[in-house]
Amino acid sequence: MKKRPLLTSLAFLLVMYLLCPPITWGQTDYRFQEDDLLKEMDKAVEAPPEQKGEGGVAPVPVKQPTVLSKLVDDFHGSLRLRGMHYWQNPQEREGADTRNDFGSALFKFSDKIGYQNVALNVGGWVEYGNEENTYSGTSFSEFWQDMDRRRRIVDINDLYLNYSRDTFNFLVGKKTLTNGMSTLYLPSDRMRPQDLNDPLDVKDLNIWQARMDYDVAEATTLTAAFLPVYQPQKTPSETSRWMGERKQGDSMEFDIYDAGNANMKDDVAKVTDTNFGYFARFKKKGFHGWDFFASFYHGPNPFYVVREEQEQTSAGVTKTTRVKEVVKVDDYAAGFSTTYESWEFHGEVVYNYTYDRKDDDYFNYVTGFTYTFDDFAKKIWLEKIDVTVEYANEIITRFQNAETYVSSSKKSRLGRNDILSRINFEYNDKLSFQFVCNFQLTRGEEGRFQRLEAKYKLRDGLISKLAGEFFGGQSDSLYGRWQRNDRLILEFEYSF
Amino acid sequence: MARRTIIWIVGILFLFSASVVSAQMTGKQVMEKQKERHKVKTEIGKEDMVLQDKSGAKENRQVVRYAKEVGKDLHRYLIVFLSPGDIRGTALRTWEKKGGDNDQWLYLPAQKKEQRIAKAGKKNYFMGTDFTFEDMEPEDLNNFNYNILRSEQFSHEGKAYDCYVIEALPANDKKKQETGYAKRIMWIEKANLTTLKTDFYDKRNKHQKTQTNFKYVSVGGAVMRPMQTIMNNMEKSHKTATTTRSRQINTNIGDSTFTEQFIQSGKHLE
Numbered sequence: 001m002k003k004r005p006l007l008t009s010l011a012f013l014l015v016m017y018l019l020c021p022p023i024t025w026g027q028t029d030y031r032f033q034e035d036d037l038l039k040e041m042d043k044a045v046e047a048p049p050e051q052k053g054e055g056g057v058a059p060v061p062v063k064q065p066t067v068l069s070k071l072v073d074d075f076h077g078s079l080r081l082r083g084m085h086y087w088q089n090p091q092e093r094e095g096a097d098t099r100n101d102f103g104s105a106l107f108k109f110s111d112k113i114g115y116q117n118v119a120l121n122v123g124g125w126v127e128y129g130n131e132e133n134t135y136s137g138t139s140f141s142e143f144w145q146d147m148d149r150r151r152r153i154v155d156i157n158d159l160y161l162n163y164s165r166d167t168f169n170f171l172v173g174k175k176t177l178t179n180g181m182s183t184l185y186l187p188s189d190r191m192r193p194q195d196l197n198d199p200l201d202v203k204d205l206n207i208w209q210a211r212m213d214y215d216v217a218e219a220t221t222l223t224a225a226f227l228p229v230y231q232p233q234k235t236p237s238e239t240s241r242w243m244g245e246r247k248q249g250d251s252m253e254f255d256i257y258d259a260g261n262a263n264m265k266d267d268v269a270k271v272t273d274t275n276f277g278y279f280a281r282f283k284k285k286g287f288h289g290w291d292f293f294a295s296f297y298h299g300p301n302p303f304y305v306v307r308e309e310q311e312q313t314s315a316g317v318t319k320t321t322r323v324k325e326v327v328k329v330d331d332y333a334a335g336f337s338t339t340y341e342s343w344e345f346h347g348e349v350v351y352n353y354t355y356d357r358k359d360d361d362y363f364n365y366v367t368g369f370t371y372t373f374d375d376f377a378k379k380i381w382l383e384k385i386d387v388t389v390e391y392a393n394e395i396i397t398r399f400q401n402a403e404t405y406v407s408s409s410k411k412s413r414l415g416r417n418d419i420l421s422r423i424n425f426e427y428n429d430k431l432s433f434q435f436v437c438n439f440q441l442t443r444g445e446e447g448r449f450q451r452l453e454a455k456y457k458l459r460d461g462l463i464s465k466l467a468g469e470f471f472g473g474q475s476d477s478l479y480g481r482w483q484r485n486d487r488l489i490l491e492f493e494y495s496f
Numbered sequence: 497m498a499r500r501t502i503i504w505i506v507g508i509l510f511l512f513s514a515s516v517v518s519a520q521m522t523g524k525q526v527m528e529k530q531k532e533r534h535k536v537k538t539e540i541g542k543e544d545m546v547l548q549d550k551s552g553a554k555e556n557r558q559v560v561r562y563a564k565e566v567g568k569d570l571h572r573y574l575i576v577f578l579s580p581g582d583i584r585g586t587a588l589r590t591w592e593k594k595g596g597d598n599d600q601w602l603y604l605p606a607q608k609k610e611q612r613i614a615k616a617g618k619k620n621y622f623m624g625t626d627f628t629f630e631d632m633e634p635e636d637l638n639n640f641n642y643n644i645l646r647s648e649q650f651s652h653e654g655k656a657y658d659c660y661v662i663e664a665l666p667a668n669d670k671k672k673q674e675t676g677y678a679k680r681i682m683w684i685e686k687a688n689l690t691t692l693k694t695d696f697y698d699k700r701n702k703h704q705k706t707q708t709n710f711k712y713v714s715v716g717g718a719v720m721r722p723m724q725t726i727m728n729n730m731e732k733s734h735k736t737a738t739t740t741r742s743r744q745i746n747t748n749i750g751d752s753t754f755t756e757q758f759i760q761s762g763k764h765l766e
Contacts, residue, residue, distance in 0.1 A: 076581060077581075078581060078582075119762075162761060162762070164761050169761045178608050180609075183611065213757055213760075215752055215755065215757060219756075221755070285601070285755070286591050286599045289596065289597065289599065337611075337612045338612070339612055339613070339614040341614070344611075344613070344614040346612075372614055372620070374619045375619075375699070383620065428732070428734075429621070429625075430624070457582070459553075459555075460555050460580040460582075461580040461582050462582075494581070495580065495581025495582040495584070496580075496581040
C-alpha cells in the first residue's frame with residue numbers, strides 16, 4: 001500500500017484533536033462576582049509573613065532544619081508510564097522482537113545536601129519495560145565507564161559535589177555538560193553521551209568531570225573542564241526494530257544503532273591518560289542584545305570510524321576483522337543568538353580536526369530562527385504559535401586518509417544537509433500541540449521524520465501526552481530504515 | 497484704601513491659585529514619584545500563586561522573584577518556579593536596558609539550557625499565568641504617556657481611598673506595536689502612591705483584565721508592597737492570585753544572581 005505521510009499526519013492530528021478535552025472556542029462574558037480566591041488567600045496569610053532587611057518586620061524564628069529534613073525537602077522526582085503501539089511488524093530476522101506493543105515505567109529522582117557553599121547532588125532513575133534486550137544492570141557495575149549497550153535498570157547519572165562562590169563554581173563528579181546556542185540541532189553539543197536504545201526517547205548518561213565556571217566580567221563566563229572518562233553512547237540491540245530494514249548492499253557499519261555484527265569489534269577509548277578529554281569555553285551573554293560563545297574540546301570523538309585488521313587463524317588462513325574505533329579529535333566551536341523584533345536568530349559551527357587523518361576533517365554548521373506569532377495566534381483562538389526552522393550541513397575539508405582505515409564517521413554524523421523544524425501551538429497553559437520534523441536532503445540518502453504531539457496538563461504536576469511518529473525515505477537512509485516504526489505513544493508523567 | 501485692599505485680595509488669590517496649580521502634578525510626575533518612592537536596591541520575594549480557570553479548577557505554584565537595581569533606574573530580574581514538579585526550575589531572567597529592548601532569557605529544565613526570547617513573545621502569558629512577559633517588566637516611563645483622567649474616591653478593602661485615575665497610552669508607534677495593550681487605567685492612591693487597581697485594555701480597546709493589589713504593608717520607610725495580588729482575566733475566564741510569603745528588601749544580592757551561571761549551577765532552587 002502506498003504511504004501518504006501528510007494525510008496520515010493530518011488524520012492523526014484530527015484524531016488527537018477530537019480526543020482532547022472539550023474546548024470552548026467562543027468568547028464568554030465571564031465575570032467573577034465574588035473572589036473566592038481572596039478568601040483562600042486570607043486564610044493563607046493568617047500566619048504573619050516573614051519580612052527581612054532594612055525596616056522590615058523582625059524575622060519569625062524558624063526551626064533549624066536537620067540533615068534528614070533537608071534531604072526530604074530537596075527530594076524531587078517524576079514517575080512516567082509510557083505505552084507504544086507500532087502499526088507495522090518489524091522486518092523478519094532471526095531473534096527479532098516482532099511484537100508491536102510496548103510499555104515502560106520510569107521513576108526519576110534527585111536530591112541534594114548542602115552546607116554553606118558546598119552541595120552534594122545525586123540524581124538517577126529506576127526503569128523497566130517489556131522491550132527485549134534493552135534493560136540490564138545497575139550503576140554499581142562498571143561504575144566509572146558503562147560499557148554495556150543496554151539501559152541500566154537502576155542508574156545514578158548525577159553525582160557531583162558543587163562548590164560555589166559569587167564569581168565561580170567548581171564541580172567534581174558526574175553531570176551533563178551542555179554546549180551550544182542553537183535550538184533544535186546543536187553541532188557543538190558533543191560532550192553529551194546518550195542512551196539511544198529508543199533513538200527518539202533518549203536519556204543523558206552524563207560524564208565524569210572536574211569543571212570550573214568563572215565569571216571574569218559581567219555575564220562573561222570562562223569554563224574549563226577535565227573529562228577523564230569517555231562514555232560511549234548506548235545503542236539498540238540486534239533484535240530491536242530500531243536496527244531497521246536492511247536490503248542487500250546497504251551499509252551496516254555506521255548507523256547509530258549498529259551493533260552485533262559478528263565480524264565487527266569495538267575499540268572504545270578506555271580510561272587512560274591518553275584518552276582524557278579537555279574542554280574550554282568562553283561565553284558572553286547580553287552584549288548589545290547578542291549572546292556569543294566559543295569553545296574548544298580535545299579528546300575522544302563520539303562518532304567512531306572503522307579500520308580493518310588482518311588476523312592469522314590457527315589454520316593459517318588470513319581473516320579480516322573490522323574494528324569500530326573511537327579516534328581523538330580537536331573540536332573548535334562558536335555560536336550566537338540574538339533577537340530582532342519578533343525574531344530570534346541563532347547559529348553555530350564546529351570544526352572537527354582528527355589526529356593522524358583517521359577521520360574526515362569538516363565543518364558542521366547550523367543556522368536558524370524562531371518566530372513567535374501572537375496577534376495572529378489569538379485570531380485563531382490560540383495563545384501563541386512558535387515556529388523554529390533550522391538548516392544544518394557540513395563541509396569536509398580533508399577526507400579520511402590513514403592506512404587500514406576503511407570508513408570515516410560520515411554516515412553516523414547528523415546534520416548533513418538537513419532541514420529541521422518545530423512548531424508549537426499553545427492553546428493555553430494546559431493544552432498544547434507540537435509538530436516536529438526533520439528532512440534529510442542529501443541525494444540518495446533522503447529521509448524524513450515527523451512527530452505530532454498533543455500535551456494536556458491533567459492536574460498539578462500531572463501531564464499526559466499523545467504522540468504519533470512517522471518515518472520514511474530511501475532504504476539506506478537513517479529514517480528510511482525505520483519506515484516500519486511508525487508508532488503511537490501515550491504517556492502519563494507525574495512530577496513532584 | 498479700598499483700591500489697596502482689592503490689590504491685596506487679588507494678589508493673595510493669585511498666589512493661592514499658583515500654589516494650587518503647582519500641586520496638580522501631571523500623570524507622568526505621579527508615575528515618576530511613585531517609582532522613586534517605592535524603589536529599593538534589591539528585593540527577594542517568595543510567593544504562593546494560585547491559578548484558577550473557568551471551571552474553578554485550581555493550580556498551586558511557588559515562585560521566587562529576585563530584583564536588583566544595577567544602575568540609575570536600571571534593574572535586573574529573575575523569576576523562578578519552585579513548584580509544581582512539572583515546571584520546577586523554570587526561570588525567566590530580565591535585564592533592563594536603557595534606549596533599547598530589554599534582554600530576556602527563559603530557562604527550561606528539560607532542555608538544560610537557556611533560550612533568548614524575542615520581543616514579540618513579551619505579549620504572551622508567562623507560564624500559564626495571567627501575567628504577560630510585558631507585565632513583569634518594570635514600568636517604561638519614557639515610552640508611555642500618562643494622563644490623569646480624574647481624581648476619585650475608590651472603595652477598596654472596605655475603605656475609601658482618594659485616588660488618581662491615570663491612563664497609560666503607548667507614546668510612539670514602536671511601543672504601540674510592541675505592547676499587547678491599547679491602554680491601561682490605574683487607580684493610584686494619593687497618600688502613599690500605591691497602585692490599587694489596573695485595568696488592561698486589549699488592542700481592540702476591549703477591557704481584557706484587571707489587576708488588584710491588596711494588603712499593602714511598609715517594607716522599609718515609605719516603601720510599600722502589596723501582600724496579595726489578583727489578576728482577573730475576563731477575556732480568558734481565568735485568574736491568577738499571588739500571596740507573598742516572605743520578602744527581603746535591600747539585602748545583599750550579588751550581580752551573579754542574574755546570570756545564566758546562577759541557574760545552571762542549581763543555585764536558583766536553593
